[in-house]
Amino acid sequence: xxxxxxxxxxxxxxxxxxxxxxxxxxxxxxxxxxxxxxxxxxxxxxxxxxxxxxxxxxxxxxxxxxxxxxxxxxxxxxxxxxxxxxxxxxxxxxxxxxxxxxxxxxxxxxxxxxxxxxxxxxxxxxxxxxxxxxxxxxxxxxxxxxxxxxxxxxxxxxxxxxxxxxxxxxxxxxxxxxxxxxxxxxxxxxxxxxxxxxxxxxxxxxxxxxxxxxxxxxxxxxxxxxxxxxxxxxxxxxxxxxxxxxxxxxxxxxxxxxxxxxxxxxxxxxxxxxxxxxxxxxxxxxxxxxxxxxxxxxxxxxxxxxxxxxxxxxxxxxxxxxxxxxxxxxxxxxxxxxxxxxxxxxxxxxxxxxxxxxxxxxxxxxxxxxxxxxxxxxxxxxxxxxxxxxxxxxxxxxxxxxxxxxxxxxxxxxxxxxxxxxxxxxxxxxxxxxxxxxxxxxx
Ligand SMILES: [Zn+2]
Numbered sequence: 547x548x549x550x551x552x553x554x555x556x557x558x559x560x561x562x563x564x565x566x567x568x569x570x571x572x573x574x575x576x577x578x579x580x581x582x583x584x585x586x587x588x589x590x591x592x593x594x595x596x597x598x599x600x601x602x603x604x605x606x607x608x609x610x611x612x613x614x615x616x617x618x619x620x621x622x623x624x625x626x627x628x629x630x631x632x633x634x635x636x637x638x639x640x641x642x643x644x645x646x647x648x649x650x651x652x653x654x655x656x657x658x659x660x661x662x663x664x665x666x667x668x669x670x671x672x673x674x675x676x677x678x679x680x681x682x683x684x685x686x687x688x689x690x691x692x693x694x695x696x697x698x699x700x701x702x703x704x705x706x707x708x709x710x711x712x713x714x715x716x717x718x719x720x721x722x723x724x725x726x727x728x729x730x731x732x733x734x735x736x737x738x739x740x741x742x743x744x745x746x747x748x749x750x751x752x753x754x755x756x757x758x759x760x761x762x763x764x765x766x767x768x769x770x771x772x773x774x775x776x777x778x779x780x781x782x783x784x785x786x787x788x789x790x791x792x793x794x795x796x797x798x799x800x801x802x803x804x805x806x807x808x809x810x811x812x813x814x815x816x817x818x819x820x821x822x823x824x825x826x827x828x829x830x831x832x833x834x835x836x837x838x839x840x841x842x843x844x845x846x847x848x849x850x851x852x853x854x855x856x857x858x859x860x861x862x863x864x865x866x867x868x869x870x871x872x873x874x875x876x877x878x879x880x881x882x883x884x885x886x887x888x889x890x891x892x893x894x895x896x897x898x899x900x901x902x903x904x905x906x907x908x909x910x911x912x913x914x915x916x917x918x919x920x921x922x923x924x925x926x927x928x929x930x931x932x933x934x935x936x937x938x939x940x941x942x943x944x945x946x947x948x949x950x951x952x953x954x955x956x957x958x959x960x961x962x963x964x965x966x967x968x969x970x971x972x973x974x975x976x977x978x979x980x981x982x983x984x985x986x987x988x989x
Pocket of ligand 1: 701727779780827
């Protein structure tokens with residue numbers, strides 16, 4: 547099984563490659579970047595990537611797949627289908643399922659289901675504490691042997707500094723990154739949106755930026771104390787980002803991710819009480835959004851992660867106060883990232899870094915996020931100018947809770963390749979690529 551991706555523009559920050567290059571994959575692994583003048587080896591499938599960008603397969607560090615326990619919202623198979631349709635060849639699944647992934651049995655179940663679906667790679671994240679209850683540390687070593695790539699109690703903030711310290715000390719022994727949803731519950735209890743002008747106007751209880759920042763600074767201090775690897779999930783405030791920037795300056799092993807909705811929308815989106823504008827952390831005010839754009843540009847932000855959080859429409863149809871937090875995001879993230887490129891916030895190479903080599907480093911995912919020889923043949927193929935409109939009704943996800951329905955984009959992932967196999971090809975692109983091919987052969 548050989549696949550040659552020919553005539554494209556290849557960006558691989560891990561090798562400093564940024565130019566016209568072909569890519570050869572055999573038996574699921576990268577062979578290398580052959581010379582264009584060389585004839586394709588025999589029995590090779592050729593993917594014509596004329597006009598397209600070839601990048602290491604994109605890695606999403608933060609998704610919620612709902613299986614086991616809430617399969618009516620999403621299954622591992624439907625989540626993986628949405629992932630590859632959005633350009634993500636690898637997704638990391640948070641443990642807040644039912645049961646919680648705090649055991650090797652659940653870890654193995656998630657991996658087996660993803661292998662059955664045969665779409666994206668799905669890497670489970672194990673719970674930090676048993677049942678994510680914040681009381682007793684989980685069996686991190688056993689779960690690591692079963693296949694987890696990090697530990698987190700995402701959605702259930704670790705309640706005390708003492709518990710986080712112990713978790714970091716324990717995780718460090720297994721070289722596991724600790725992922726924290728930074729939020730001090732004593733500052734955020736009962737809140738449903740960002741605390742600011744709009745929460746006052748709408749009469750909704752707000753959570754202050756400080757709720758996130760207090761925990762972000764706590765985690766940086768504890769990363770210094772323990773030497774652990776700490777990754778701050780979905781950073782949404784200026785102060786949390788400043789904490790990460792300072793931690794990096796003094797050499798701590800602290801990283802962070804930002805979610806597309808946090809740099810795209812502000813808390814004004816809540817003004818119609820649209821529950822698809824309700825997520826946690828909440829949409830923030832323009833000053834915080836400006837800080838995120840700065841962090842994406844200057845390198846403080848390590849990764850783009852979706853925080854894909856599917857919910858059933860009946861649940862999202864509740865009143866704003868009652869509806870659950872979270873939106874889907876796998877199929878719109880790359881389009882929203884291209885907005886940053888077209889607006890001049892970041893260039894295309896930085897987009898690729900934020901979605902491939904950097905997330906691979908954050909969780910130490912060996913042979914991913916790179917197209918070096920012998921790396922896994924995971925590839926995301928991008929068309930920076932592709933014009934398209936997102937139709938939630940046609941989403942691969944089981945859920946439709948998105949604020950980006952009917953939004954138009956310039957730029958998309960048009961194909962996803964996992965271990966050398968094309969697991970997704972955009973239908974519109976398939977037509978164009980065929981007509982290109984026909985035009986070529988007619989000459
Ligand atoms: Zn979270």
